Structures are given as structure tokens and as C-alpha cells.
Amino acid sequence: MSGKEQSAGSRTAARGLALLLVGMLVFTMISRAADALLVPQVVTEQPSAKIIEHVVKADATVEKTSETPVFTEEGLLVNRVYVEEGSHVMEGDVLAEVLSEALRDKIRVLSDEITALKLTNDALAANEAAAKAAQEKEEKRAVEDYDRTMQQQMNAVALAQSDMDAAENAIHEMEAQDAAGALADFTEEEKKQKYDALWTDFFAKKAAYDTAVLAAGSAAEDASRAVEDAQAAENTDHTEEINALAIAQKEEALEKLLALQACGGQITAQTAGTVTGVFVSVGQKTPDTAAFTVAQTGENIRLTAQISKEDAKYVAEGDAATAQKGSVKQEGFTISAIRQNADGSCEVTFVSEETAEAFEIGDAVTVSVTKQSARYSAAVPTAALHVEQNGTYVYVIEERDMVLGTELFARKVQVDVLEKNSQYAAVEEGGLGMEDKVIVDSDRYVEEGDVVRLVAQ
Numbered sequence: 001m002s003g004k005e006q007s008a009g010s011r012t013a014a015r016g017l018a019l020l021l022v023g024m025l026v027f028t029m030i031s032r033a034a035d036a037l038l039v040p041q042v043v044t045e046q047p048s049a050k051i052i053e054h055v056v057k058a059d060a061t062v063e064k065t066s067e068t069p070v071f072t073e074e075g076l077l078v079n080r081v082y083v084e085e086g087s088h089v090m091e092g093d094v095l096a097e098v099l100s101e102a103l104r105d106k107i108r109v110l111s112d113e114i115t116a117l118k119l120t121n122d123a124l125a126a127n128e129a130a131a132k133a134a135q136e137k138e139e140k141r142a143v144e145d146y147d148r149t150m151q152q153q154m155n156a157v158a159l160a161q162s163d164m165d166a167a168e169n170a171i172h173e174m175e176a177q178d179a180a181g182a183l184a185d186f187t188e189e190e191k192k193q194k195y196d197a198l199w200t201d202f203f204a205k206k207a208a209y210d211t212a213v214l215a216a217g218s219a220a221e222d223a224s225r226a227v228e229d230a231q232a233a234e235n236t237d238h239t240e241e242i243n244a245l246a247i248a249q250k251e252e253a254l255e256k257l258l259a260l261q262a263c264g265g266q267i268t269a270q271t272a273g274t275v276t277g278v279f280v281s282v283g284q285k286t287p288d289t290a291a292f293t294v295a296q297t298g299e300n301i302r303l304t305a306q307i308s309k310e311d312a313k314y315v316a317e318g319d320a321a322t323a324q325k326g327s328v329k330q331e332g333f334t335i336s337a338i339r340q341n342a343d344g345s346c347e348v349t350f351v352s353e354e355t356a357e358a359f360e361i362g363d364a365v366t367v368s369v370t371k372q373s374a375r376y377s378a379a380v381p382t383a384a385l386h387v388e389q390n391g392t393y394v395y396v397i398e399e400r401d402m403v404l405g406t407e408l409f410a411r412k413v414q415v416d417v418l419e420k421n422s423q424y425a426a427v428e429e430g431g432l433g434m435e436d437k438v439i440v441d442s443d444r445y446v447e448e449g450d451v452v453r454l455v456a457q
Helices: 003-038 100-180 188-232 239-262
Strands: 041-045 048-064 068-070 078-081 094-098 266-268 273-278 292-296 301-307 320-325 328-340 346-352 364-381 386-388 391-402 405-415 417-420 424-427 438-442 451-454
Touching: 041 391, 048 424, 094 100, 100 188, 100 239, 301 364, 320 346, 364 417, 364 438, 405 451
Parallel strands: 041 451
Antiparallel strands: 041 438, 048 301, 048 364, 068 292, 078 094, 094 266, 273 292, 301 346, 320 328, 320 364, 328 346, 364 424, 386 391, 391 405, 391 438, 417 424
């Protein structure tokens, strides 16, 4: 081959190589352009030790923990009411006013009732004294009758016994005479007749004696009962004592009415606070219960909130909480009670041992409870988690050597989630290494084995 031909061949080869290099450059540029359009751009983060923090927030209402009743005398016609539920009052503020004419009539009626009861008791006292004197007189007479009856009956018994003893002695004398032979002149028939006559007289006298003894016992019993009846006639009526109690009660009520009249019939607040109950109205009479109730300013308050089923597991009695209304925030609240609802949610009551003057009864506030877990050694962003039927997994970046160089691929790793919040999830150590780069964000959908490109951070 001539030199000319060799020179032409060299130029052709050089031209072909140049075309090949240009082609490779073009294809590389096209490939890179395709990668930019088709390969997911991902952001990664390595697992790290974390404390999982749960913040439960809920709307709550400020409620009263205690309230003071405001009483007035019942049955008074209300002329004006100056407050309503939710009104804020100071000590001494006028809550309502009763009609002066009705108050004056009530005082007059009560005074008349007291006078009538006192007059009744005076009459009862006089009657009781007269009855007591009559009863004492009757009792004295019954005792005198008892003594007289007993004396008479004792005399009758003694006389009957004397007659019986005389008849018995007559028998003994005849027996003695017969034994001494003094009756020798009498026939046996005559002696028998004489003995029969003496014994008949004795038995008659003995029967009279027995009758006298029975009569004495019966008379003594009757006379004793008469004395008991006279003593039992003592008056047991307690009307006077009952009236005295009524007088004391009415005098106390009268004193309150006079005090109310002295201040113009005005019902006033006994303490500063928020009116929580109004139980009187214009044109109606005051009740026998509280006319108003007032929750005292500066006292401890109570918050009640509904916590969702998802957040219910993160609250427990004794947990600390914070309440906020606008820019005003107050700590120092604790959960005092939790009541479970049928749907799994719960009603939570918060109390504070400190006063909360910035909050008023009925205010709507936001209450928050922060619960921190133990420190987990491995946690990843919650955004990195994917859930499928078989469990939970994340994607990590894996480097592989390819023909055109090192490529990054997405690899699926199963994880066991121990606890999570809206930002991070604590996972069981094992399949996921602390040096693994976990995909936490991408510009498009990523699947197992996809080529990915790491976005510079």
C-alpha cells in the first residue's frame, strides 16, 4: 500500500473513532437525561437513638370545682334581676331586688304569727297550771280515800277476827268443863247439841272473817287504782314546747327579713366570682333553695376534655398537663379522672392546685399532655414506613457494581415498630443496621429493586 493510501486509512479510522466517542457521549447524555426524568430522586436518613414523644391535644372547657350558694328568704316577690349566668361579680354587688311592699307584708304577717303563738303559749301555760292544780287535788283526795278505806277495812277485819276468836274460845271452855266433869249433869244428847251450837257459831264467825278479809283486799285494790289513775292524769301535751320552737324559727326569719329591708331589699353577692346559676326571675317568688350560685374567683378550676380513641392510650391519671387560651398558658394541671366511653374514646378531667385567674368559667381552652417514652436505640422517620399485609418495611439504599459503574438500588427491609408518633418510629434492632441509609422521601414511587439517585443534602 502506498503512503497516500495509508494516510487516507488513518484519517478514516480517526474519523470513525471520533464518531464513536461522539456517539458514546451523546448516548451518555441521553442516558443521564433519562435518569433525571425516570430514576427516583430520594432523600435518606440513618437510624438514630430517639425518645418518642407523644403530645395529646384536645379542646377543653373551664368548669367550676366549687360554688357558693346565695340564699334569701323564700316567698318574696322579685322586682329586678341584675345578673345572668356567666356574669362576673364583685363582693357586695347587687344580684337582685325584691319588691319592698311584698317584703313589708311578709314582715307584718310573720310578726303577727309570732304574736299569735306567744298568746297561745300564754293560754296553754294558764290552762296547764289550772289542770295541774286540779290533778293535784284529785290525787290528794284519792290518797285520802285510800287511807280511809284501808282503815275501815282493817277495822272490819279486826272485828270479824275478834268474833271468830270468841267463838273458838267458847268451844275450848266447854271442852275444858267437860273434861273437868262440870257437865256431868248433861246428857250426851244435850252435850252434843251444845257442841253443835258452838261449832255452828264458830263457822259462821269464821265465814264472816273470811268475807271481811276478801272485802278488805278488794277495797284496797280499788283504792290503789284510784290513786294510780289520779297520778296518771298528769298533762303530757307538748304543744307549748312545739310553739316555742316555731317562735324561735320565725324570730330568726324575721331578723333576716328586717336586715333585708334595711338594705333596700337587695340580694348581694357574698364573694367575687362568676355567676353559675340564676334561680329567680322577675315577677316570681324567691324559692326555699338558693337564689343564685357563684363560683369564687381565684379558686382552683377544673377542665374537661374528650380524648380520641387513638390518643386515649397516652394519658393516665396523674399525668401533668398545660392549658392555653390564646397567648395565655398555664401549667400545673394534672389528670384527676378518666372515664372511658363506649367507642374507645375517653372523657378526661384536669385539675389544678394553683389558682387560674386568667381563665374564667365557661372559657374554651386547649389542653395538652406530653408523654415521653424510654430512649430507643434505633428510630427512623415515620415517613419512611410502608405497611403491607405481611407487616411493616422500609427501603434502604444498596450500592451495586454495574457495567457502567456503581448504581444505587432500593432494598426492602422488614421492621418491627415498637412505638411511633407523627415524626419518628422506634424499631426493633436486627434487620436494619445503624449505618443503613433509609429512604425517607422521594420524588416518585419507589419499589423493591428500583434504581434510585441520592439527592445531595
